[in-house]
Amino acid sequence: MDRNWLRRLAILLPVIVTAMAVCGPLKAQSFETDLPRALLLDVQTGTVLFETGADESFEPASLTKIMTAEVLFHEISEGRVSPDQQFHVSEYAWRTGGAPSRSTAMFASVNSDIAVSDLMRGLVVPSGNDAAIVLAEGIAGTETAFSLAMNRRAHDIGLKASNFVNASGLEAADQRTTARDLARLAVHVIETYPDLYKVFAEPEFMWNKIRQRNRNPLLTLNIGADGFLTGYTEAAGFSLVGSAVLDGRRLIAVVSGAKTARDRDQEARKLLDWGLRSFEVRRLFSAGEVIGEALVFGGDKQVVTLVAPADIDVLALRNPDARLTARIVYDGPIAAPIAKGAAIGRLEVLSGSTRMFEAPLETGEAVEQGSLHRRAFDAVYEWATSAVRQAFERLI
Structure with a gap:
């Protein structure tokens, strides 16, 4: 068995739910209105x-x-x-x-x-x-x-x-x-x-x-x-x-x-x-900063880094206890070959259940097509895990 299988599965599970928390716990909105x-x-x-x-x-x-x-x-x-x-x-x-x-x-x-x-x-x-x-x-x-x-x-x-x-x-x-x-x-x-x-x-x-x-x-x-x-x-x-x-x-x-x-x-x-x-500008990520990884299918690398193509700024409550949640969303695994700078995902920033902002994410490096052995292994792996993804999607 591939020694990185558990690591690959750990990366895959966030892809199933299309979410990876990177900025802290949820915080409810502090404005209230009776309007529908x-x-x-x-x-x-x-x-x-x-x-x-x-x-x-x-x-x-x-x-x-x-x-x-x-x-x-x-x-x-x-x-x-x-x-x-x-x-x-x-x-x-x-x-x-x-x-x-x-x-x-x-x-x-x-x-x-x-x-x-x-x-x-x-x-x-x-x-x-x-x-x-x-x-x-x-x-x-x-x-x-x-x-x-x-x-x-x-x-x-x-x-x-x-x-x-x-x-x-x-x-x-x-x-x-x-x-x-x-x-x-x-x-x-x-x-x-x-x-x-x-x-x-x-x-x-x-x-x-x-x-x-x-x-x-x-x-x-x-x-x-x-x-x-x-x-x-x-x-x-x-x-x-x-x-x-x-x-x-x-x-x-x-x-x-x-x-x-x-x-x-x-x-x-x-x-x-x-x-x-009530708000101030917060910089979440700078241009070129690595934010996360995406799973690669059939490549010479198992993952590709995801970076911000430009500075990612959001407005956040001035309250020092106010926290945001961010998640990476992409449809994976991504099939190789992959060019550097390819737009394959996005970052969503949430306050409570409200999606406040989203920004595109790009690949931080190129990924070439892997060997025949690697592609064959990834094909079997994808087939074996597709049932897990489908079952998980039915649960959520």
Whole structure:
């Protein structure tokens, strides 16, 4: 029997459960909320500071307009739409989303022509449903066609649980999203369109002699907030996506399911304030540092080291007793030959049961194909242990 069999099995078992603890015991989150859905994300490190119900599907309501804005910003950045371009206000847009609808509107006049730059402000500042529909029709011809573009862009961005059927967020069957998707979308908008994103911070907008304040309540709370939107449906309750910056750190907060607008606003503020003041940056691993090993199949080495391709920083609670858990995840054993620098795994960092952050891991050296004897032994070994893995997976 190979003298390293026990060592190989010890490496294999963590692979079965896809976890190897490297940073200490679990620690529960220290923020509490009664809201059913909430997520707080640090943009710079990608650390999830808090989440509850983050993958629960709900109706986005006017938060849909963030996706509408993304499509508009994308069209402008690609040169297919100009801010000076004029779009026509159809009767459908006016009646469905304008003054006759008694919903949030920029109060565009029917059969008028409005510059895209003004429609963009009408979309974001007063959360105008009429502006959303006019933009959709101007870009894609119909709101239905525009919704197809919204879903294509959502797929490209990496939204995994969202579906859009209109541009305004007015109630419609099958229009769904999650807090995690909205946070990902918010980060994308900020990082991809930094100049266009500034419209979200404009305090007011006037059209047709009607002055409206920005509907984002966080902008007036002196916490560094600079954008995004609110939403409401009877089924989903009151929701909000907000972004705030303090001392160069940007956080994205998503809350949903509040019973009142006041509850929504207070919980969003508390969440952002807690995140901005309660955390510090911790370096877990430096670039090139060996973090662990992965089992190799059919190679001239039995294991390959896994290293961090870049510094791995996370935000952790300033509490000196706060501890994190990290685990290496990969699908092994890895078949040789293996090139140096191959991306074959990832590091997941957890606080309690919350996955705060993940980073790619690369091989620290090359592994050549082993001898015929080694490959034959590994084939028998893999066959013999596959039953153990399958039995263990059924238990967990």
